Amino acid sequence: DTEVTQTPKHLVMGMTNKKSLKCEQHMGHRAMYWYKQKAKKPPELMFVYSYEKLSINESVPSRFSPECPNSSLLNLHLHALQPEDSALYLCASSQGLPDPAPYEQYFGPGTRLTVT
């Protein structure tokens, strides 16, 4: 099974709402990633977890809060978002962190988020 699943596929939320995005993989991967992708732009790395510990935070605003409850799950908690946060949020996993070559990343289909 080389699939990364993400739920929900679409999410519309107001600026005062709290919501969560979920990501799951069963490939035994130990690194998991969150990316943000705006329309017609490349994905931008937000967070990286390695062995369930936050390894990289690319200076993401605190209204985005990642969580890795176990090696198969990755959550992104959203609170007090702004309309400019509307984007496709992609989750990915890989065998591990670069050592030194980066491992192939397996991406989920993404969650299309609209903030109103």
Place this chain on the structure above:
Amino acid sequence: LAKTTQPISMDSYEGQEVNITCSHNNIATNDYITWYQQFPSQGPRFIIQGYKTKVTNEVASLFIPADRKSSTLSLPRVSLSDTAVYYCLVLFGGGATNKLIFGTGTLLAVQP
């Protein structure tokens, strides 16, 4: 400042070979280059990876010149289903301070 740039778009016809370039002027000796393909409403999918000279797999080749300031993804005999956005991804820095930077992306349109 780490940066990767690509042509915005390319057109091709079925059966032709397509070469897509990625410029990465600030790349270091041990930084790797990876290429991904993305279809609309899907996550990117791995194509190929390397850090010097030439790498080939069953779907593509990756050429990296000696100065490593650019790289070229080569797709042999493209088909309509290869219409997608292609991104290079450069791992700058290595080790604990890795910076993963996607290129600007190239929209490849393959016509019959």
